[in-house]
Amino acid sequence: MAVIRGLFVYPVKSCGAIALDRAQLESQGLMWDRHWMVVDATGRFVSQREFAAMARIVPAFEEDGVRLSMDGMDASLLLPFAPRGDEARMSATVWKDTFEALDEGDEAAQWFTRALGVPVRLVRFAQDVTRLASKKWTQDQDAPTQFADGFPILVASESSLADLNARLAAKGAPPVPMSRFRPNIVVDGGEAFDEDFIDTLSIEGEAGHDDVVLRFVKPCSRCPITTIDQHTGERDAHWPDEPLDTLQTFRVDARVDGGLTFGQNATVLSGAGRRLAVGAQAQWEYRFE
Template identity: 85%
Template sequence: MTVIRALFVYPVKSCGAIALDRAQLEANGLQWDRHWMVVDASGRFVSQREIAAMARVVPAFVEGGVRLTMTGMDAPLPLPFTPRGNEARVQATVWKDTFEALDEGDEAAQWFSRALGAPVRLVRFAQDVTRLASKKWTNDEDAPTQFADGFPLLVTSEASLADLNARLAAKGAPPVPMSRFRPNIVVDGGEAFDEDFIDTLSISSTKEGEAGAHEVVLRFVKPCARCPITTIDQLTGEREAGWPAEPLDTLAVFRADPRVDGGLTFGQNAMVVAGAGERLAVGAQAQWEYRFED
């Protein structure tokens, strides 16, 4: 039996996570996931790849929005769910995608610039903008996303993490927590790296205000090639010493994937096939459907 063990959202791209017992699923992923993003003067996204300290920006859901805190900052930064309505529209870039976003103003820019020690601004995803995942991977289907690197959801497996940590232990290295991989959904069940061969994941879910079970169907569309963010402690914002650092050094031995040009993969990017509007819950049962190649 496969079970949902954890749900995470990251309201600000590359900043801290919020662990949830229940999460609203939308066509573009979990609600409020990567809805805000830090950008440089050119509008290009800034991540832990450049500024590891972003991991220490801690979000929390509060009445009407999100509150950001960081050790050393005098006051939190409130981010209301509802836009003010007077935000400037600016160009924002995530990898090869450039599209309009809403600038969150000088107060947010100054807060993040002080927190990160670099001149940056904060933008919000504009609800009248559509950004689609690469149709090369989605079988030409529309898969909307917000400021995520490329896909609506990232799913990881506890069995795969246990396998990786056993390999780390065998070489005398400490284990790594799942937080290094920044997933949205963590599943428990099956063998290590079964997700390489999964087509769809069906999850029993509930809709707020309605009785009875519904079903969410996610399709796994692309193995997730890992980057140096996996070498950053997500609590302290500190990088592992040395290069290549763990867990990339160990992943390089057995997880180079030709489907992503030899990238070191862990977890699967996924799109929503059915169930937008449903609520996922930790402890919900799920079922794999394997992909059988001709």
């Protein structure tokens, strides 16, 4: 058995997280997760890989939308939940996927341009657009997602983080928090890296509701964003390449062309439209091949 210890959404791709006690699950992931995205002049997404300061853009839910703030900015920016209806459409690209998105206008573009110091625009995922995760990994399941790198949900394990931090401590490096890995769901239970062998994760529904079932489909390859403090937007002066240097010693994964993996990408098998709650019991089924 396991327990859900954390639920997180990232309304703007590569910006800060909102920690939730309860989260609405949709077929494309947690509601409002990666619903907005910052793009360059070509429509290609930008992230903390190029602009570590994006970590310092802090979102908060309000009644009518998501408010963004950042230290050093003289004003915040409100992103309404409801589209205006007159947004211009533009081409947006996430890795190899290019599709139409809604331009959020000049005010949002100017706010992000001031925040990052380069010309950028903000786009919203269009409700009439469907973007599917790679069927190479989803067992031919149609798994919609929005502006996430590739899959609806990212699950990480506290046991795995504890193992990684023990290895960091052994070399004198400071521990890293779970925020470095930007998960949607944090699970407590089982042995370190059990998630490598899990097929499905069933999470108990709220009273009167059936369980939510997620399928683990692809190990998550980690990038230099894991080296960025998600509060300060900076790297450790003495250990700038951690935790990647330590992951290199034991988490090279041939399934993802030698990538360094931590956590599992997941799709929604059942339970879209239901709510997940921190503290909910969960259990997993192992994959036997």
